Amino acid sequence: MMQQITILQALHQARRDIGDTDARMLLQSVLAASHAHLAAHPEHELTAEQAQSFRLLTARRAHGEPVAYLMGKREFYSLDFDVTPAVLIPRPETELLVDLALERLPPDHPCKVLDLGTGSGAIALTIAKHRPLADIVAVDSSAGAVAIAKINARQLNASNVRIIETDWFDGVSGERFDLIVSNPPYVADGDPHLTQGDLRFEPRMALTEGAGDDGLDCIRFIITSAPRYLAADGTLLFEHGYDQAEACRHLLGEAGFHSVLSRSDLAGIPRVSGGRFGSFSQETARM
Ligand SMILES: C[S@@+](CC[C@H](N)C(=O)[O-])C[C@H]1O[C@@H](n2cnc3c(N)ncnc32)[C@H](O)[C@@H]1O
Structure with missing residues (x-):
């Protein structure tokens, strides 16, 4: 059985490979949560699906894929665009x-x-x-x-x-x-x-x-x-x-x-x- 991980642990592991900013952005996208939510609830546990998709996205980012394509979004002039x-x-x-x-x-x-x-x-x-x-x-x-x-x-x-x-x-x-x-x-x-x-x-x-x-x-x-x-x-x-x-x-x-x-x-x-x-x-x- 896969061990459950918290927001804090997920960020800690990903940060080594892709840096803090990208790790936070990808985790926000997987959890559909805000930056503030991540900061306020470091003990929150990811579901097995969330942990798996975060691991996959982290690996793709480490391989060089742009964060915007992984998230499917980019902000421009304070508007959200699908990309x-x-x-x-x-x-x-x-x-x-x-x-x-x-x-x-x-x-x-x-x-x-x-x-x-x-x-x-x-x-x-x-x-x-x-x-x-x-x-x-x-x-x-x-x-x-x-x-x-x-x-x-x-x-x-x-x-x-x-x-x-x-x-x-x-x-x-x-x-x-x-x-x-x-x-x-x-x-x-x-x-x-x-x-x-x-x-x-x-x-x-x-x-x-x-x-x-x-x-x-x-x-x-x-x-x-x-x-x-x-x-x-x-x-x-x-x-x-x-x-x-x-x-x-x-x-x-x-x-x-x-x-x-x-x-x-x-x-x-x-x-x-x-x-x-x-x-x-x-x-x-x-x-
Ligand atoms: C540098 S991108 C700019 C995209 C967008 N305007 C932006 O600033 O993010 C150039 C765009 O020109 C389009 N393009 C290239 N050749 C073209 C052509 N002959 N006629 C119309 N659009 C063309 C490309 O498909 C691409 O979307």
Whole structure:
């Protein structure tokens, strides 16, 4: 017969292999309990099933699988998103792109927004929750990603988002948007980071698909195509790699964007670039 273990013992054993934070998060998920519950009831005994699933999850984590995939959840901008290995795990640095988008979308004005490569829907659905008057289209070429984004839209009650499986702009021909946002694949195929950490388990389609030798091919395509889908003086904002800001600003300038900018994340790394397309005047140049 399997010996019963308490919360304290389970954490003690797992901590050696996967560290305290991950051990706590996985045990919270198995017990469907809060951080406070674990701290307040260290003597609570796990059932045999709970102990078994915690052991399995600990072993998978020790093997390198991301905590977010093991829990099936990740928080982004204080909202809970379902995640599976079909989608990129939303990153804290992507919250900068959402901040910049929200700054440009007045809460009391209807507007149209397009999110290219939506994955779990993190960007589109967060904007939708903060701007209920916005009419948002989120696209992804991965059927698996579209399925997860639709689940998240339902769970978050985001009725102002249309989610479409399509190659970049193909599904929105003839439409015009006030704001286009994207976190496209921007990692070059041979990048050594792909063989390290969480990236080993994330979909290659999300990281490298179409990014080309320098990681910039999707961004080039989005920059050159966006003017046909932007409303007058509309804005394009996108995330890019830590060393791609200068190249991105150059591409935006070449394509005729004005008010071109790059913004850095909390670590001081330039992460988001963008610009506006169409008529330019000093008064309207907010970027
Ligand atoms: C870096 S992930 C970003 C996911 C999500 N927006 C986020 O920030 O967490 C890039 C996404 O672009 C999608 N993608 C790649 N190529 C695409 C294409 N040609 N058309 C539409 N989406 C594409 C991938 O499936 C993936 O979901």
